[in-house]
Amino acid sequence: MIDIEKPIEHYFRLANIFYGQANIYESEGDLQKAYIYYLRLCTLGVEDIKKHPSYNNEKYFSDVNKIENICLNSLDAMERIDPILKQKEKEGTFINQNSLLNWVAEQQMLNFNTEKAQRETKADGKNLSIQTDEVAKNIKKLAFSNYNIIDNPESNSFRQLYLPSNIFNIFHKLAHENTIRNLETCGILSGTLANNKLTVTHLVIPKQTSTSDSCTTTNETELFFYQTKKNLLTLGWIHTHPTQSCFMSSVDLHTHCSYQLMLPEAIAIVLAPRHTVNKGAFQITNSGLQVISNCRNPNMFHPHENEDSLYKDLMTQKVLQSKN
Numbered sequence: 001m002i003d004i005e006k007p008i009e010h011y012f013r014l015a016n017i018f019y020g021q022a023n024i025y026e027s028e029g030d031l032q033k034a035y036i037y038y039l040r041l042c043t044l045g046v047e048d049i050k051k052h053p054s055y056n057n058e059k060y061f062s063d064v065n066k067i068e069n070i071c072l073n074s075l076d077a078m079e080r081i082d083p084i085l086k087q088k089e090k091e092g093t094f095i096n097q098n099s100l101l102n103w104v105a106e107q108q109m110l111n112f113n114t115e116k117a118q119r120e121t122k123a124d125g126k127n128l129s130i131q132t133d134e135v136a137k138n139i140k141k142l143a144f145s146n147y148n149i150i151d152n153p154e155s156n157s158f159r160q161l162y163l164p165s166n167i168f169n170i171f172h173k174l175a176h177e178n179t180i181r182n183l184e185t186c187g188i189l190s191g192t193l194a195n196n197k198l199t200v201t202h203l204v205i206p207k208q209t210s211t212s213d214s215c216t217t218t219n220e221t222e223l224f225f226y227q228t229k230k231n232l233l234t235l236g237w238i239h240t241h242p243t244q245s246c247f248m249s250s251v252d253l254h255t256h257c258s259y260q261l262m263l264p265e266a267i268a269i270v271l272a273p274r275h276t277v278n279k280g281a282f283q284i285t286n287s288g289l290q291v292i293s294n295c296r297n298p299n300m301f302h303p304h305e306n307e308d309s310l311y312k313d314l315m316t317q318k319v320l321q322s323k324n
C-alpha cells in the first residue's frame with residue numbers, strides 16, 4: 001500500500017486530504033461517505049504509514065503526531081457514525097448497498113500512492129506563516145455562470161466535476177505571451193467539495209519554468225500552503241501545447257498519474273491553440289494507472305505500449321447554467 005520511493009510527506013498530505021473530505025461529508029450528513037474517508041485515513045495513518053522507512057525519523061515526529069491526532073479524531077467519529085449507519089441498514093434506508101461496496105473497492109484499488117496535496121481542516125498557524133503573497137497575485141477566482149460537467153460513466157465512484165466553461169478562454173489569454181514564444185504554460189485547477197460534487201473555483205498560476213514541450217512548477221510548497229489556507233483541493237491541472245496537437249505526452253501522463261492517485265476525479269486539461277481540435281479534459285484509465293505508476297523509464301519522453309488505451313477524454317458538451 002505504501003510506495004517507499006515516495007517521500008513520507010506525500011502520505012501526510014494524503015491523510016489530510018482524506019480527513020478534509022470526511023469532515024465535509026459528515027457536516028453535510030452523508031455519513032456513509034464520511035465513514036469511508038475516516039476509514040481510509042485510519043488505514044493509512046494507523047497501519048500503512050508505519051511501513052514507510054522515514055516513519056521513525058525524528059525529523060518527522062511532529063508530523064507523525066499530527067497524523068496520530070487526526071486518526072484519533074477519526075476513530076471517535078467512526079464510533080459516533082457506526083451505530084447510526086447500522087440503524088439505517090436495519091431500517092433498510094440505504095439506497096444501494098452494492099454501489100457503496102463497489103465504490104469502496106474501486107477507491108481501494110487506487111491505493112494510497114500520491115503526490116501534490118491540498119487540504120488541512122485544522123490549519124496549522126505556524127505553517128501558514130509561509131509567504132503566500134507571491135502565489136496570491138496569480139490566482140483567479142473564477143466567477144462563472146456556465147459549467148461543463150465532467151463525468152465518467154464507466155466509474156460509479158466518480159463524483160461529478162463542474163468545470164467553468166470559460167476557463168479555456170481565460171487560460172488561453174493568460175498563456176498568450178508564452179504561446180507566441182512557443183513556451184508551454186501550466187495552471188492548477190483548485191476548488192471545493194460540496195454535496196458530493198467537485199467544483200473548480202480557482203485557477204492558480206504557480207511559479208514555473210517551461211520549454212516548447214514541457215512545463216514544471218517550481219514551488220509546490222507555496223502552492224500547497226495557499227490552498228491549505230483557502231481550504232481548496234487540487235482538482236487537476238491545465239496546460240498549453242503551443243506547437244503540438246491536443247494529446248497527453250508521456251511526461252503529461254506521469255505528471256497526471258500523481259494527481260489522479262491523490263484524487264481519483266482529477267483531470268488534465270490540454271489546450272492546443274494552434275490546432276482545430278484544441279481542448280481535452282483527460283483522465284488516465286484504470287489499466288493506464290497501473291502501467292504509468294509502475295513505469296520506471298528514466299527518459300523524460302518515452303513511449304508506452306498501447307498509448308491510446310492509457311487515457312481518455314472526458315469532456316462532454318453537457319453544460320449547466322448556474323443560478324447566479
Ligand SMILES: [Zn+2]
Nearest residue numbers: 239241249252
Ligand atoms: Zn503536454
Ligand SMILES: [Zn+2]
Nearest residue numbers: 250292295297
Ligand atoms: Zn512511463
